Amino acid sequence: MFITASTDSLVLNPRPLKTGTSDLRGLAQYPVANVGDAMDRLGLMDSGLESQWTGASCIGPALTVLTREGDNLAIHRALDDAEPGDVLVINALGGTTRAVFGDLLAEICLAAGIAGVVIDGLTRDRAGIHELQLPVWARGVSPAGPAKNGPGAIHIPVACGGVVVNPGDLITADDDGVAVIPAGRVETVLGRLSQIDSFESDLRARIRNSAVPSSSANA
Numbered sequence: 001m002f003i004t005a006s007t008d009s010l011v012l013n014p015r016p017l018k019t020g021t022s023d024l025r026g027l028a029q030y031p032v033a034n035v036g037d038a039m040d041r042l043g044l045m046d047s048g049l050e051s052q053w054t055g056a057s058c059i060g061p062a063l064t065v066l067t068r069e070g071d072n073l074a075i076h077r078a079l080d081d082a083e084p085g086d087v088l089v090i091n092a093l094g095g096t097t098r099a100v101f102g103d104l105l106a107e108i109c110l111a112a113g114i115a116g117v118v119i120d121g122l123t124r125d126r127a128g129i130h131e132l133q134l135p136v137w138a139r140g141v142s143p144a145g146p147a148k149n150g151p152g153a154i155h156i157p158v159a160c161g162g163v164v165v166n167p168g169d170l171i172t173a174d175d176d177g178v179a180v181i182p183a184g185r186v187e188t189v190l191g192r193l194s195q196i197d198s199f200e201s202d203l204r205a206r207i208r209n210s211a212v213p214s215s216s217a218n219a
C-alpha cells in the first residue's frame with residue numbers, strides 16, 4: 001500500500017483463480033444496453049451509478065471490495081492484489097456523506113493497470129479523475145474525505161448498484177451504465193450479442209430504406 005495503516009480489521013481472502021473468458025475485444029464492441037438485452041435485461045446496475053465523465057468505458061474482470069461507508073482502507077489494500085485489466089468494484093454501502101475514492105487513488109489505479117472503477121458510494125476530485133481519464137462510475141460526489149480504519153473485505157461477493165458481483169465476473173460499462181456478466185455466462189452472452197447486433201442492423205436498414213425523400217414526395 002502507498003499508505004501506512006494497519007490492515008488487521010480487513011478480511012483478506014485469496015484472489016480466486018481466473019476463469020476462461022471470451023476475447024474482451026469482441027465484447028467491448030457492444031454497448032452496455034445491448035449486453036443487458038442479451039441477459040434478458042438483468043444484471044444491470046441501477047441508474048444511480050453514473051459515469052463521472054462523458055465518454056468513459058471499460059471492460060474487465062471484477063476485483064471486488066466491501067468497505068464501511070466513508071472508509072477506503074480496504075480499497076487501498078485491494079489494489080495490492082490488482083492485475084492489469086481488472087475493474088475495481090466497491091460496495092461502499094451506498095454512502096452519501098463521504099467520498100471513498102479520489103484522484104490519488106485514481107493515480108494508484110492507473111499505476112496498477114486498473115481498467116475502471118465502479119463504486120456504490122461517492123467520489124471526490126472529479127476534475128482530477130477526468131484529467132487522468134480513469135473510467136469511474138459512482139453515486140455522486142462529495143468533497144468530504146474518507147477515514148482509513150476499516151473494516152472491509154476483499155475478493156468476496158458484493159452488492160453493487162443492486163446487482164450481486166462475484167470476484168471474476170465480467171464488468172462492462174459506458175455512458176449508459178454498468179452491466180455484470182457472470183463468469184460462466186460470457187460465451188452465451190457473446191453469442192446472443194451477435195444475434196442482437198444482426199437484428200438491429202437489419203431493422204435499421206429497413207427503417208432507413210423506407211424513408212421517402214422530401215424531394216420525391218413533392219415531385
